[in-house]
Amino acid sequence: MPPAGYSPNYELEFESAVQEIDRQIDALDSKDDSARFEAEIQSLRSTRNDLLRKIYGDLSPWQTVRVARHPLRPHSDDYIRMMCRDYCELHGDRHFGDDPAITCGFGRIGSRKVMLIGHCKGHETADKIRCHFGCAHPEGYRKALLKMKLAEKYRLPIVTLIDTPGAYPGVGSEQRGQAEAIARNLMEMSRLRTPVVCVVIGEGGSGGALGIGVGDRVAMLEHAWYSVISPEGCAAILWKEANEETNTIAARALNLTAKDNLKHGLVDAIIPEPEGGAHRNPEAAAAQLQSWILDQLAELSRLQPETLVRQRFEKFRSIGPVVSMEMPAPAET
Amino acid sequence: MAKQTWEQADIAAKKAVPEGLWVQCLKCGATVFGKTLEASLDVCPKCDHHHRVTARVRIRQLVDPESFEQFNADLTASDPLGFVDVKTYRSRIEAARLKSGENDGCLTGVGFVKGRKVVLAAMDFTFLGGSMGSVVGEKLARATEHAIDHDLPLVIVSCSGGARMQESGYSLMQMAKTSAVLGRFDDAGGLFISVLADPTTGGVTASFAMLGDVILAEPRALIGFAGPRVIRNTIRQDLPSGFQTSEFVKNSGFVDRIVHRRDLRSEIGRIIDYAGK
Numbered sequence: 001m002p003p004a005g006y007s008p009n010y011e012l013e014f015e016s017a018v019q020e021i022d023r024q025i026d027a028l029d030s031k032d033d034s035a036r037f038e039a040e041i042q043s044l045r046s047t048r049n050d051l052l053r054k055i056y057g058d059l060s061p062w063q064t065v066r067v068a069r070h071p072l073r074p075h076s077d078d079y080i081r082m083m084c085r086d087y088c089e090l091h092g093d094r095h096f097g098d099d100p101a102i103t104c105g106f107g108r109i110g111s112r113k114v115m116l117i118g119h120c121k122g123h124e125t126a127d128k129i130r131c132h133f134g135c136a137h138p139e140g141y142r143k144a145l146l147k148m149k150l151a152e153k154y155r156l157p158i159v160t161l162i163d164t165p166g167a168y169p170g171v172g173s174e175q176r177g178q179a180e181a182i183a184r185n186l187m188e189m190s191r192l193r194t195p196v197v198c199v200v201i202g203e204g205g206s207g208g209a210l211g212i213g214v215g216d217r218v219a220m221l222e223h224a225w226y227s228v229i230s231p232e233g234c235a236a237i238l239w240k241e242a243n244e245e246t247n248t249i250a251a252r253a254l255n256l257t258a259k260d261n262l263k264h265g266l267v268d269a270i271i272p273e274p275e276g277g278a279h280r281n282p283e284a285a286a287a288q289l290q291s292w293i294l295d296q297l298a299e300l301s302r303l304q305p306e307t308l309v310r311q312r313f314e315k316f317r318s319i320g321p322v323v324s325m326e327m328p329a330p331a332e333t
Numbered sequence: 334m335a336k337q338t339w340e341q342a343d344i345a346a347k348k349a350v351p352e353g354l355w356v357q358c359l360k361c362g363a364t365v366f367g368k369t370l371e372a373s374l375d376v377c378p379k380c381d382h383h384h385r386v387t388a389r390v391r392i393r394q395l396v397d398p399e400s401f402e403q404f405n406a407d408l409t410a411s412d413p414l415g416f417v418d419v420k421t422y423r424s425r426i427e428a429a430r431l432k433s434g435e436n437d438g439c440l441t442g443v444g445f446v447k448g449r450k451v452v453l454a455a456m457d458f459t460f461l462g463g464s465m466g467s468v469v470g471e472k473l474a475r476a477t478e479h480a481i482d483h484d485l486p487l488v489i490v491s492c493s494g495g496a497r498m499q500e501s502g503y504s505l506m507q508m509a510k511t512s513a514v515l516g517r518f519d520d521a522g523g524l525f526i527s528v529l530a531d532p533t534t535g536g537v538t539a540s541f542a543m544l545g546d547v548i549l550a551e552p553r554a555l556i557g558f559a560g561p562r563v564i565r566n567t568i569r570q571d572l573p574s575g576f577q578t579s580e581f582v583k584n585s586g587f588v589d590r591i592v593h594r595r596d597l598r599s600e601i602g603r604i605i606d607y608a609g610k
Contacts, residue, residue, distance in 0.1 A: 167539075169559030169567050174577060177587045179538035179558040183512060187544055190513035191520070206496075206505060207539040207558075214509050228496045228505040228536070238418035238498065254501045255414050264413065266502040316513050317474065319506040320467030324407040325436055 012070070014063055015055055018276070021048040052276040059223065061251035061260075065231055067223045068202045072279040074286065075134075076103060076118025076161040079201065082286035083109050083293075084116065090147055096176060099140030101131045101168070102212070104147040109159065110294050115151035117144045117212050118161035121202075134203070135168035138181035141211045145185050148192060157195040157297050160212040165230060167208030182211040189214035190316065191309055195300035197293055199271065200224040201278075204256075216312050217296045219269040220258035221285070223277050226267065227256035266319065358382055374594045383551045383594055385531060387433065388440040388457035391490050395453065395598055401444035405475060408468050409436040413503055422499040425461060433459040437468035438493070441476040443485070447602035449610075452480040455490040456537070463493030465537055466500040470507025473541060477514045477525075486524040486610045488601060491542040495535020508540035515544050524608040526601055529556050529579065529588065543587065547604050549597070550579035550588045557582070 011019055025044050028037045059067060067073070080087050084107035092098040100120060107116045121134035144160075151158050167178055189196060189212075198215035204226030220226055229237075234254055235246035242250075255261070258270040271292045278285035300308065354367040360382030370377070374394050375384040386394065392401055409426070416422040430436060438460040444453050454476050456463040473489065480487040496504040518525060527545025529538075531554035539558055542548075550556060557577035565572060575581050582588045592600045 167558065169564045171564065171568065171572065171576065174557050174559065174564070175581075175585045177543070177585065180543040180587050182539040182558070183508075183541070183543040186509050186512035186540055187516040187519070190509065191516045207508060207536055210505055210508060211539075214513070226502060228501045229498055234418075234498055250418070253414070253416055253418060254498075256501065261502055264502060266506060313513050313517070316506060316509045319510060320470050320503055321411045321413050322408045322468045322471045323411045325409050326407050 012063070012066055014059075014066075015052070015276075018048055018052050018055065021051070049275070056223070056276055059257075060248065061225070061254070061257050062231060062248040064223050064257050065203075065225050065247075065251055067277050067279075068225050070277065070279045073202055074278055074282040075121050075123070076163055076201065077120055078282060079161060079286050079289060080105075080107060080116055080118065082283060083107075083290045087116070090150075091143075093139045093142040093146055095142060096139040099137045099143060101134055101136040101164075102140035102144050104143055106156070109290055109297075112294065112297050113156055114297070115147055115156050115158045116161070117147060117158065118201075119164040119209075119212070121163060132168050134164045135166060136164065136208060136211070137168050137170075137173045138176040138178050141167075141178075141181035141185050144212050145181075145188055148189065148196075152192050152194045155194055157197065157300065158192065158215075159293055159297075160196070160198045160215065162198060162200040162204050162209045162213050162226075163202035164205050164208045165203050166205035167211065182207045185211045186214055190313060193305035193309060195297060195303075195308060196312070197296045197300070199289060199293070200226045200258075200267070201289070205230055214312070214316065216300055216308055216315075217269070218267045219271050219292060220261060220267050221271050221278060221289070222258055222273040224258055225251075225256040226258075226261050227254045229254070231256070359384060376594050381552070381593075383531065383553065385458050385492065387459055388435065388455035388490075388492075391455040391492075391530075392440060392442075392444070392453060394594070395446055395455075395488075395490075395601070396444035397446065397448065401442050401453070403440060403442040404479065405441065405472050406436065408472060410466055410468050410500070412499075413467070414499070414501055416499040416501070418499075425499065429460045433457055435460050437472070438463050438465065438497075439469045439472055441472045443479070446488070446605075447598055449602055449605045450485055451601070451605070452476050452483075452485050452487045453490075454488070456492045458492045458494075458532075461497060463491075463537075464495060464497035464504070465493060465507050465511075465540075466497035466504050467507060469497075470504075470510050473511050474514045477511070477518050480523055480525075481518050481521050484521075484523075484610075486526065486605050486608070487518065488526045488528060489541060489545075490528040490530055491533040491537055492530040493533060493535075493537040495537050504536065508536050511541040512544060515541055519546075524605065524610040526604055528592075528597065528601075529554055529582075531555050534558065534560060545589075546608070547590075548588050549590050549592045549600060550582065551594060551597075552579055552591055554579045556588070 089105035122128035122131035196215035231251035232242040235242040235250040239246040274281035274284035358377040361380035363379040441454040529550040
């Protein structure tokens with residue numbers, strides 16, 4: 001099932017050529033005597049597919065960010081609907097409220113019972129506003145932690161789906177301790193005695209992403225981004241202005257693509273997306289996601305809790321290259 | 334672990350400090366004799382403004398004389414991404430080194446505070462805004478591990494704009510790393526006193542700084558997650574007065590005590606005694 005509101009009309013300028021061919025194909029297809037144009041349609045399709053493969057095989061980092069934000073890209077709720085049977089949502093942090101920007105609940109993926117945690121961005125305008133475009137408040141992070149502790153109690157593995165521009169910057173979120181909520185999650189997730197599998201499915205915006213991202217295995221979908229700051233935020237600070245040009249340079253400098261993050265050992269795997277991105281075939285994307293998650297859970301479920309916690313600790317403990325001043329500087333690469 | 338005595342490390346810094354100057358309070362503009370300001374721990378005698386101090390000065394103000402032994406002073410950033418903005422990250426590091434006389438944004442070590450042995454870390458705002466990259470993360474992790482191994486209390490004085498952009502994902506992961514090590518320290522029953530100085534924001538607040546067993550803050554420091562400008566742009570209205578000050582954060586319930594700089598040593602000692610560490 002495509003995500004609610006799915007419509008192929010949204011255009012990214014770097015794929016306008018593909019959409020132009022799509023329109024030509026549609027025009028031919030809708031003719032009464034379309035059978036006459038079968039050969040032409042076939043040839044157009046093949047040109048289109050080659051073009052799409054070429055564009056998506058070589059997206060610039062900034063283009064990747066644009067794809068990750070595509071309004072038709074499946075969100076956590078879409079993946080949960082496509083992957084899960086019997087999703088049983090659990091609301092509220094028991095202290096302040098229920099943040100719609102993070103969904104939590106029991107669910108079955110394949111034959112495995114899990115606790116699902118995911119950022120929600122919303123689809124329709126009203127929904128997006130309600131979810132603060134995927135920017136969670138402290139009560140969202142506290143809800144996530146509460147449900148993760150619940151999962152730990154019953155030895156259920158945890159699956160988190162990360163998709164946020166960042167944690168919500170506002171008066172209420174500061175007042176209710178945004179920083180403390182994220183910090184607490186980082187510490188508690190690092191010692192959960194149950195498997196934790198995390199996937200950046202769209203945007204991995206800084207602490208807001210990491211706040212549900214400390215896992216035994218962390219993956220990124222092929223066209224997701226993950227970084228300490230958004231390219232616009234970085235450009236605004238370092239180049240004093242965020243525009244198309246500086247965003248492009250900042251996105252590259254930040255090494256935010258799945259390939260970059262894998263190369264630097266900051267994530268463990270890249271989950272391939274269907275040709276032309278997850279938004280073109282949400283079901284195929286969900287199938288890939290599900291299969292990767294199940295593979296990880298199969299491996300992790302064999303480990304003792306002590307081993308899980310130790311390995312997770314070591315994984316994050318080892319990140320961060322430093323050099324000694326007494327040693328010669330590493331050669332330029 | 335490479336170690337250097339505090340006196341050795343201090344020589345360069347002392348040379349850099351001009352003596353006998355009149356300085357102006359950055360808050361009220363009062364002219365204060367340099368020695369007077371130093372004696373009042375860089376707190377303005379007129380308006381009580383707590384000036385930012387370097388990590389080196391901070392440690393000197395906190396520890397008993399000649400008791401500090403530094404860890405890992407040699408560690409410096411490796412520029413894992415070859416980051417270039419309008420300047421190269423390497424040139425920014427070099428400039429920060431010259432400006433601060435330090436190899437990166439925090440100093441760590443062991444020392445005595447009012448006769449109690451502690452592992453102490455202080456961040457240095459003069460080094461790229463005290464930002465946390467791999468070196469800061471690694472030094473804090475090692476310092477925490479030292480506290481675990483030797484069953485010592487841990488004191489970290491934060492003074493930082495947050496995670497260091499030029500190391501991108503590596504910086505982000507230092508948040509997870511420092512928090513995970515503090516999780517182990519917590520499991521081991523350790524006492525972590527987090528001291529928040531002006532400013533403590535971003536990825537530093539959202540990781541180790543907010544994980545103190547006891548959290549102390551200096552008066553009127555800026556403490557928060559998002560910067561005030563970002564928040565103003567998001568909500569498009571004026572921020573309440575006193576927003577994101579120590580006092581605001583304490584009233585919101587996220588800081589235990591606001592402590593004047595002259596009382597910091599005795600407060601730390603007192604908490605260590607209550608915790609029986």
